[in-house]
Amino acid sequence: MTATMPQAAVGASLSPAAVARIRADFPILQERPHGKPLIFLDSAASSQKPVQVIEAMDDYYRRYHANIHRGIYHISELATEAYEEARSAIARFIGSPCSAECIFVRNATEGINLVAYSWGRSNVRAGDVILLTEMEHHSNLVPWQMLAQEKGARLRFVPVTADGRLDMNRLDTLLDGARLFAFTAVSNTLGTINPVRELCLRARAAGAVSVVDACQAVPRMPVDVTQWQCDFAAFSSHKMLGPTGIGVLWGRKDLLDAMPPFLTGGGMINVVRYDRTTFADVPARFEAGTPAIAEAVGLGAAVAYLTAVGMERVARYEHELAALALEKLRGIGQVVVYGPGIEHRTGVISITVGDIHAHDLASILDREGICVRAGHHCNQPLMEKLGVPATTRASFYLYNTPDEIDALIAGLEKAKRIFKLT
Amino acid sequence: MTATMPQAAVGASLSPAAVARIRADFPILQERPHGKPLIFLDSAASSQKPVQVIEAMDDYYRRYHANIHRGIYHISELATEAYEEARSAIARFIGSPCSAECIFVRNATEGINLVAYSWGRSNVRAGDVILLTEMEHHSNLVPWQMLAQEKGARLRFVPVTADGRLDMNRLDTLLDGARLFAFTAVSNTLGTINPVRELCLRARAAGAVSVVDACQAVPRMPVDVTQWQCDFAAFSSHKMLGPTGIGVLWGRKDLLDAMPPFLTGGGMINVVRYDRTTFADVPARFEAGTPAIAEAVGLGAAVAYLTAVGMERVARYEHELAALALEKLRGIGQVVVYGPGIEHRTGVISITVGDIHAHDLASILDREGICVRAGHHCNQPLMEKLGVPATTRASFYLYNTPDEIDALIAGLEKAKRIFKLT
Amino acid sequence: MRPADDLSGMDELYRDFILDHYRNPRNAGTLEAPDASCEDLNPLCGDRIRMDVKLHDGIIEDIRFQGRGCAISQASASLLTETVKGKTVAEVAALGKDDVLANLGIPISAARLKCALLGLSVLKRALKL
């Protein structure tokens, strides 16, 4: 719906000029919290939005908002088309052969819950094994605890090694007898990039269905669910330049076709009688009630933006920033970096600095205009395992710059002076 | 976040000048589908949005978007405050004594499903009765069918009388032994306004929990859940000038406090271990994952807009439009109006015209720029009972005018000429 | 208030023969012991059509339809029964959206396309195409 697209330079990564042009698309980067330029290093929690996305939703509300699907008038037809076009755009973006495999949900969390309730409750039985990893976000852990508790199934965990990677040696043993293997493509705390395709193939070989938490992968690297060979994948719009209030559950068509509905009500039915109901085909079967229409339009615009920049480039640029940050962090004493070496990670970096608690560190950085996340990152058991109550996490995205990493380093040094650490 | 507010004139209803000023706030009313001015008579499906709402969300994305709750930096604090302020504003708007009673969901449909899954699965047992009415939207019918099926409970229905009202005579008999009574405050097909307070009190007297589908009530009349004496109420933002992608489940605090979680994951936990989890208090317990933050801000702005206009006035004006439309419709031969007399209804009017099918009628009106809904309105069993495959529904809201009703009447007459009806 | 328009544009959408097929559907009813049969509905709008077919040597010897719904869906189904009588199953298989629209000869908006195509889709399902 919006015509202007980012003008990224050609090349392997993003040039400084390309990044400057990208930055110009993000109005929030003009903000000056505490009188300092905003340095946003918390995109792993939620990314900022380019004008293209904001304007696409604006345009929707100003020109063609209407409820979809059942409206026999012009603006309702436009809204329906835009909603379904967004679905198709997302399907193309993640290499899905068929747009009906993309179900709109509120966020990745709801997507995973949908699988746990709909697939899980009708396929997992007492004594079955559900395999997870020790690095899962609460959203890819608690729904499986609930399912295991309801069904009397057992949870197992792929251990995380000392350098923050999955212990692949024990995988086949752990997969033995597993009905389902749910794991994250990228750790939101350690930055670890997991070998998704290998994990999916080994799950399939063991007869387990694979559920990929793609929340940190889809925003920052090329993702192809066909290449991954996964069965389900969930991700959130708000982490990939899109609006809040929408996310996607991707599922293999044959699995989705066989699944009972989860939420029920308007829009997902075939024939309703007072005493019984038959349900619509996917994706409608899983989209009860009026959906997040404007948000789908916004997510479609976000996907168009990322496609125009090129996901290969986004991934390479973020990797460059991560490498730079790791190198500079090595130069500061008392900084501990968690997670694997640069070759296995993306631009999500968790640290601790001496005895400065993460919240204090984040507060000090905030006064410098620097936004980082502090806490357990919805990874409490992993924190426990790492032996820290909390870490401070900086995460980079296509609009960040090397200068901002310098500012982060200067902020950390200032924090050390305040806390009288040498 | 936006300063300008609608300038409604003082008075019992809305004056033509007040309506003109309101209309100026809705950009979409400038559209010209098929070269004709847009006449939007489908607000019962989804309302249009004033600039105040669109701009509040714009402002959020341009100035202070960040993930909420766990962010120790300026814009995250602003986002958290705005999100919680929206919750408080909604609580005040519906007379809730405590903002923690308002849970953000995607839409009314999800709100009702939340009650069915969380309250229903832990409170309804085999043989229990769930009482509904014959005029329920699929979203307040199918979730209860699913629950009844899972638990072996029985559904009963309060009959709809010939003039489209609930048969109150049989209510106490039907309530006998009921665990739960779910009903709509206003029929989205017949326009009937149900006696919510009486229904809730009689449910309570019979020991049944009441669930009010407030989807068509909250947008168009003053609602006070304390006065209603209900236990749960669900409604959608998109029908009350707010954005898509968000809705509210209101629940009595003591009931919510005792309910197990529904969706699980980030943001709704207390302590997570690999093998077990304890959960946060309400409302957080029921808001898993990153919520619809921008949408909450937009809904807050919608509530501010409606409050500034005054819900008494909105209700009276809509009632006046409905009375005018009913009178004019009586003047056209072969028009059948469904639903009760004007004293029991709001501005939602379903009709059939001779043997013209609703879809054909809607297509003809569309060419005149008139947007109406045609079909079963997610009320298939009620349609069956009325003995019609579909109706054409016009619904009015604060931005509609008497002129638009004249245009509707002219459109209906044209349709009759095309179909050669006299 | 806007002036009453003339009927141009809309009589385009609802030409006389469409109304005639709507009110007097051809080949209306059901067949006893059909060789192929299918009933389906468009869940979004509730339009419903049933097709009964009598086959002989791969040729549609007789066909009946029963339905309820809008003028577009019912007229389109009625026209279709006229078109296919005497045709081979292979010829029906080759029929597509364009043939249906050509048959109707009127502009169909995206929202109404499913109405127009319901008859053909039911017939194809009856014939397992």
Place this chain on the structure above:
Amino acid sequence: MRPADDLSGMDELYRDFILDHYRNPRNAGTLEAPDASCEDLNPLCGDRIRMDVKLHDGIIEDIRFQGRGCAISQASASLLTETVKGKTVAEVAALGKDDVLANLGIPISAARLKCALLGLSVLKRALKL
């Protein structure tokens, strides 16, 4: 790159005595057989505090706290234990947000308020206030 700022503004937030209470908490530890005890955490950030109290005639005779978390939460709890020793339960009941902030004497942002108040809230729960 931006010039390194001086420490003004931030040493306001982390004055020496705050750091001192953080690193050398007063009344640290637990009590054997306390008359009142409570442990709680702020689930949003994981800060955790336990308070043990020895009461005599409605007076806080002894108090110990144990915790982990940020400088604000731990220093605030440490300061609190000094404040309440020798006070009556009724006096503790009267303590509120303003008293805690006055004790700390530094500006606290909305996001950090829960850290500052955690100690008081745990103590009040221990005393069933």
